[in-house]
Amino acid sequence: MIGILDGYVDEPSCLGVPPYMAPYPRYIAGMLEKLGLKWRYATADEYRRNPEIFQKAEKIIVIAGIAVPGKYLGGKPLSLRELFSIYPDKEKILVGPIILELKEEMEGYTAIPFPFEYKLYQHLGGKAENLSRNFVNEFAVLGARVVREHPDFPNVICEIETYRGCYWKRCSFCIERIHRVSMRSPKAVIDEIKALYSNGVRHFRLGNQTDFFTYMADFSREYPKPDPDFMKSFHRAIWKECPKIKTLHLDNVNPKTIAEYPEESREIIKIIVCYQTPGNVAAFGMESADEKVIERNNLLAHPNEVMFAIEMMNRYGRHAGYNGLPYFLPGINFVFGLKGETKETFQKNYDFLMDILERELLVRRVNLRQVKVFDFTPMAEIGERNVRRHKRYFKLFKEKIRKDFDRRMLERVLPKGRLLRDLRVETRSGKISFARQLATYPILVGVVGEFERNTFVDARVVDYGERSVTAVPELDINRASLHQLIYIPGIGRSTASAIIARRPFRDEGEVERTVGEEKLRILKRYLFLPKS
Ligand code: SF4
Structure with a gap:
């Protein structure tokens, strides 16, 4: 028997901390099915409660890595220290973003970097001639039943991958540069949703991509052009196959896409309001409202473009749905400690948020984080120098935003009595x-x-x-x-x-x-x- 230990992942384009389940455990379970190997799945929290859980396993595949750390209520991600102490006498294989953090080989582990699916399959003795061209899609369907082993099942949100990578790849800090852009066919995505649905899953997030609006877009242009007709037929097909879905949400949207293609984006926003469920949030990776920081770090969207995107989304998505939440709102991500950051950067970010309040707009949440520097990104040139230098400013800024912005926004998004x-x-x-x-x-x-x-x-x-x-x-x-x-x-x-x-x-x-x-x-x- 092979153990699949889900230590949870959090990447810019993928979340796998409960109640979310990342696609990786499902792909691995499907691969083991394909190889005719017995497997057992457990989460990091189950392992902590019962460290004997994989005592009978001959090998353990560990999935781990928090590339964009957050606060988690649903589960505690596996730490590096814990990784060292897991079953010292067993063969262990490590996959996930944690590998990007390793400075040297980790004793007792075979580390398999992204994209790990084919390399892991070979490592486990699989033969290339037995694989179809779309082997990841095949694994996704074969491994769908692993959701039933999740301790939160059926209250699990399955993160669904639509495409990997980012066409831009140039932001100084971003780890998405490791992925080549590769689309999954809509049929493959829908087949996977169907397989999960038939196993009892009712909550889905089309979350594993850097910009949902550019799924199956025209990538021949400088900025991919979204396709509303495709989006409509894609959503209709999901509902046709799985009519009792309770949650259908997405994650990332690039505000640059909305600013570059307002007509197509407007149609897509309307389609999402109509075909996805209320409480939906498009996380906008704005990162900074300071033009100097934007330039020095090759960031994609400018503040006026982000504001335009927020306004457009508000026009169609701000009214409340049957669950009490607005249908579709933007969320904003800021990153601190980037190149060119000064004290004024904090003021510019603050002014941008205050402008949102003054314009009477809604945003679901503002995410403030300090950059995590990876050796293979251009941010390595300065490392965490600005994070250390501006530690005090960051703390004060955070307190100010929580006080001046978050609460006022929350009162707007969820008024008393809702x-x-x-x-x-x-x-x-x-x-x-x-x-x-x-x-x-x-x-x-x-x-x-x-x-x-x-x-x-x-x-x-x-x-x-x-x-x-x-x-x-x-x-x-x-x-x-x-x-x-x-x-x-x-x-x-x-x-x-x-x-x-x-x-x-x-x-x-x-x-x-x-x-x-x-x-x-x-x-x-x-x-x-x-x-x-
Ligand atoms: S736009 Fe920049 S931050 Fe966003 S996914 Fe692409 S490279 Fe990363």
Whole structure:
């Protein structure tokens, strides 16, 4: 038996930290199926809970690497230190972005760099003559059933790869330069979605590409030209084959594409609003609003182009859908520590964000991170010099954005009283359960109440943290706890206590006589009341 240890990946164009599942474990499981080898899959968190899990495995394939680190609620990525201590006496193979970080060979491991699929197949004894031309697609379908072994199944979002690489490849810090641009055929993508769907998956993210709008675009031009007709037929085909999908989202969109091809992009935005599910976010890799930094690092999009793209997306995507989230919003990524960065860079980035607020636009989230420098990128010339130099500015900037921008934006995106549906509880702390919707860039919601992991609740927004909201579950007034009642805006402790003391209520009139007309109106908005 061969063990597949999913240590989780996070790359610019691929996320595999729970509830997300990257394509790599699925490709590997399919490859082992093709080779007629028995396999077992486990996540890093399962391995930590039970280190004996692969005791019977003769080899272990470890997938790992966090190239764009974030904060993760759903799982803890495998660290380098942990990698050293895994089954010292077993043969181990390492794949994933972690290999880009290794300065020397790692004892006990055979490291197989990207694209690893064919090399790994050969390493495991596979013969080239037995492979079809589209062998990765074949592996993807054969390995689909691995999702059932994921501890969060069926609450897993499968990251689907549409294409690899970036046509630009020139941004100084970006690791996408390692990939040659290669499209997967729409048929292959849909076959994989079908295979996952028939295994019970209902949540998908067309997330593994650098710019979704340029999937199957015309790459013969300087900037690939998107194809709305293709996009429409692609989405229609997905729904035809898999009509009960619950989540269909995407990840990256390059704002440059929208600025260069506004007509085609407008059509594609409308298609996405129509055929994908609400709560969708297009992450815009803006990186910097400082023209000097843009030039020194060969960044692609300029601030006026990004603003244009944000405005266009707002025009069609900002209204709320059935799950309480806006249909389709942009997210913005900034990277700090790049070449040419000065104190003014921070001010320019700040001004850009304030401009978004002034224009009354919505963005789902702003991601601020310091550059992670890889030896094979042009950023290696200066390494982390600017990261170290501007460490203090970065900290202050982050605090300022959290205070001046994030909260105000959150209040706009999710106003008080908004009902959020299908919040999946992930952890609990005291009387608050932390939940998120199964979505791309889901908002963290502190649901007032004690719920078990994997419970689904609907709750209304009552308050805001810096990057999270607090919500009270939709409950019957006769069942809500004192704690939950107190959290409802306008209902203080004394009213909440009076409600508890007077319960059970048989009709609205009884509630009104207890709390008064004004508070009855508030309660009707947040709770279920018995009908008069
Ligand atoms: S546009 Fe730049 S940052 Fe974005 S994927 Fe391409 S090379 Fe990387």
